[in-house]
Amino acid sequence: MTDTTLDSATVSTDPLLSVEDLHVSFGRGNATVQAVAGITFALRQGETLGLVGESGCGKSTTGRAIVQVEKATSGKITFGDTELTSLSRGDLRTLRTQVQMIFQDPISSLNPRRRVIDIVSEPLTIWKIGSKEERVETSRAMLDQVGIDPYVNGSRRPREFSGGQCQRISIARALVLKPKLLVCDEIVSALDVSVQAQILNLLQDLKQQYNLTILFIAHDLAVVKNVSDRVAVMYLGRLCEIAPSDLLYETPAHHYTAALLASAVEPDPEAPRTSAALTGEPPSPINPPSGCRFRTRCPRAEARCAEEVPEMREIGPSHQVACHFPLGS
């Protein structure tokens, strides 16, 4: 049932979204937090890019900057032919029909006082798409697609549903306008594993059906590998490494990627027992280390790493890494 061939066939080489030297900072003066400190990547039409990293690395801020919930401090975000950071509010509003986001907490991201069918049809109402009957019809079909029976459950309110069902409703709401790009921010981290599998499978099916391009932000390495065509690893506001999923997990080139993989637990007693590959915690983003941001915890760090910021460079087919001394070289 796995369909990797179909996946790669629908991935084209034109970028749907490109992010160039994106910076997002909060606060000012001495207390400026550089949540995102200059990252560049592109999302090809029809692909799923996983963005993985630990809390505070700036992965969510990146997602929020792309949907323009957070203002970029500098840098460019280009969607199709449109540069998003300089758009007027009106133009940006139109664009939001094509870029949608799904959030982490399934229950609190739905209005508790509204009926499910109204939650899903609201985007259509706002854009005055179709007659009232047509909107209800479209919303019902959408709910049906995500596995919520619209006739039995359409008039219920979010609190009557479980977390997994609320996440299905959030997906229906995000897809009802038929967006091109979907930003998923930790959408399964609050769910039980059995429900998580349901949602991941659903997302995979809908991606095929609607030819979606997905930015999948999560901290769980196994989940990210499962859904993504390519994976980008972030640390303290910067990208460490981007590569096709299987390649990245098999032959990580950045020392941080390798440490992350070594720390992950697998449901297999025969697997080598993981032990902490890193000590301590990431330094403060208010005062990040000079040069490579990972150097303070990196086993391979040398003097050069403190002086020179490693730039992203190609080390293999579509495998990029930002490290002076990558693994396996």
Place this chain on the structure above:
Amino acid sequence: MSGRRLLDVEDLHVSFATSRGSLRAVQGVSLSLDQGKTLGIVGESGSGKTVLSRAIMGLLPRASTTQTGSVRYNGTEILNAPNNELRKLWSTHIAMVFQDPMTSLNPVQRIGNQITEPLKIHLKLSKGEAKETALSLLMQVGIPSPVERYEAYPAQLSGGMRQRVMIAIALACAPRLLMADEPTTGLDVTVQAQILDLLSQLQHEREMAMILVTHDLGVVATRTDEIIVMYAGNVVERAPTNVLFKSMAMPYTEALLKSTPRIADPSHTRLTAIEGRPPDLLNPPSGCPFSPRCPYAQEKCHLEKPPLVEAAPGHSYACWYPLTASNPAATPDPVSA
């Protein structure tokens, strides 16, 4: 010294009085734990794993819960024991690391005070001795510059640091049994590995028994001696860790494992999701609690609840049609699959 029986739980039932009737959160659980061993309790939300661990500790509210059965610690019955009896056990014999390090610490008390409190109350240490012990505990749990952290408030520490403080508090009075309820949930993977290493190391040094409660099969796979799988308030399978992963017999255990994504699998591997959701504990089904979602369920499964039977030494499961090669019934039923 390992091998001595420390904890014995027999036919433990816990139910909560709710406005819609009695919610049977734990329905007849038996388990035992020897000194120095680690038991994993695995289950999804609502399976009763947290209620079970709190019932063992005696932490559930008396007014709204009914608890029957037996919990014996070192041979002494502690279920429904009065609080002043339990207080003698807490910290010095049984201690707990709670799930949420963000909210389990007192936000308006300095870290130092929270660690020295049990030392002063239970071990009757003087202020100076308690501080000295607390500082060495902070060092043992891997907190950098403990002298400064001693004066800090919880809000000044990261999640991983707070969990280390929780562990230091739990270990302060050298308990014989440590209950860890989702000790790493919500922590980053690199910090999770650090905390799990720390727990294993301290457990080894102190010959402490541990109950590790988690939803993550990955956490228990390499760090426990025995695993109990819970579903809808029942133990559905119990086995030594290696046996469980190698020859699981209960379809729920298999389903749980198959729905967990693995790093070892190639990208886009289709996960086997468990359709539906766990039963309502106010109206549990009459048969096997997993039967409405089980791909192998037969008529008998919907009618009669299977008992937990020991099929091989140490390996018990509650299933009419277990997943063994010799069982012809263990093929997916086309009607319910």
